[in-house]
Amino acid sequence: MEALDGNAIAGGMLEVFGSEMTDVRARCRFCGDTSYLAELRVYMRAPGAVGRCQRCMNVVLVMTSIRGTARVDASGLEMPG
Amino acid sequence: MVELVDETPRTKSLVLDLPDWQGHRAGQHVDVRLTAEDGYQAERSYSIASSPEDAQLVLTVERLDDGEVSPYLVDVLRPGDELELRGPIGGYFVWEESLGGPLLLVAGGSGVVPFRAMLRHRLASGSDVAVRLLYSSRSLDQVIYRKELEEAGTAEGIEVDLTLTREWPEDWKGHRGRIDAQLLEQVGWSPADRPQIYSCGPTPLVESVADSLVAAGHDQRRIRLERFGPTGT
Numbered sequence: 001m002e003a004l005d006g007n008a009i010a011g012g013m014l015e016v017f018g019s020e021m022t023d024v025r026a027r028c029r030f031c032g033d034t035s036y037l038a039e040l041r042v043y044m045r046a047p048g049a050v051g052r053c054q055r056c057m058n059v060v061l062v063m064t065s066i067r068g069t070a071r072v073d074a075s076g077l078e079m080p081g
Numbered sequence: 082m083v084e085l086v087d088e089t090p091r092t093k094s095l096v097l098d099l100p101d102w103q104g105h106r107a108g109q110h111v112d113v114r115l116t117a118e119d120g121y122q123a124e125r126s127y128s129i130a131s132s133p134e135d136a137q138l139v140l141t142v143e144r145l146d147d148g149e150v151s152p153y154l155v156d157v158l159r160p161g162d163e164l165e166l167r168g169p170i171g172g173y174f175v176w177e178e179s180l181g182g183p184l185l186l187v188a189g190g191s192g193v194v195p196f197r198a199m200l201r202h203r204l205a206s207g208s209d210v211a212v213r214l215l216y217s218s219r220s221l222d223q224v225i226y227r228k229e230l231e232e233a234g235t236a237e238g239i240e241v242d243l244t245l246t247r248e249w250p251e252d253w254k255g256h257r258g259r260i261d262a263q264l265l266e267q268v269g270w271s272p273a274d275r276p277q278i279y280s281c282g283p284t285p286l287v288e289s290v291a292d293s294l295v296a297a298g299h300d301q302r303r304i305r306l307e308r309f310g311p312t313g314t
Binding site: 003015036039065 | 110112114122124126167168170171172173174283284285305306307308309310
């Protein structure tokens with residue numbers, strides 16, 4: 001399956017975080033790589049979207065949409081304060 | 082929606098009248114949400130094809146045969162119908178005059194849509210940033226915005242290169258075959274020019290473009306990618 005990138009889940013992230021997130025840089029808790037959320041490798045065909053670190057490919061973010069409401073678990077990322 | 086424009090046999094542009102639109106930046110997209118009578122919802126992202134300076138918002142949609150949203154937008158929706166959309170979205174894959182250049186834009190298929198917005202913005206803003214667009218399509222009839230791109234390519238500082246990968250007319254004077262390192266070197270910028278690079282299209286194309294450019298010495302931090310596939314744009 002071909003990965004997309006963080007641009008593909010920008011709308012859901014905007015809904016959850018309340019601001020534009022693709023140009024936010026976050027640090028992967030697994031490998032320490034810092035990259036833009038737009039650069040996550042995103043797999044859309046899982047039940048929900050799965051975001052992996054572009055460098056180490058660990059799962060750092062999961063986004064689900066339940067009855068039209070997006071939820072994000074980004075515990076694999078250190079977001080800027 | 083106020084107007085539907087045929088672009089290619091599989092692609093149409095939707096011209097939208099949005100009284101409360103807050104404006105957008107070239108390269109951004111919107112999410113379009115469809116709701117069925119039973120409440121089932123499907124949502125997809127579509128790049129904005131119009132520039133911030135244009136009076137109306139334009140989305141260009143490629144019909145995917147097994148799609149949930151695009152067949153409705155391309156085949157069923159009629160002028161006067163309403164659409165639910167969210168946006169503008171995106172802050173990474175955007176270009177505006179203040180970001181400067183030179184610019185290299187590399188597109189595959191309907192990945193050219195955000196670049197139409199960037200080219201129109203470049204022209205409407207009076208910018209003199211040098212732009213090179215390299216655009217790959219399967220065949221001539223699949224080239225979106227062909228006439229407009231040919232015209233844009235005659236403007237000073239803008240070069241448009243088309244390549245056809247599957248079939249081409251006998252007298253085709255453009256490039257033939259897929260975008261590869263050689264073609265990028267031929268039509269793109271030298272790393273010493275420090276171009277801002279954007280590539281949008283199917284994942285394999287975009288990743289191969291990025292790999293070739295990095296191998297040729299371009300700075301990875303100046304390369305912005307937007308991948309799309311059947312589940313995305």
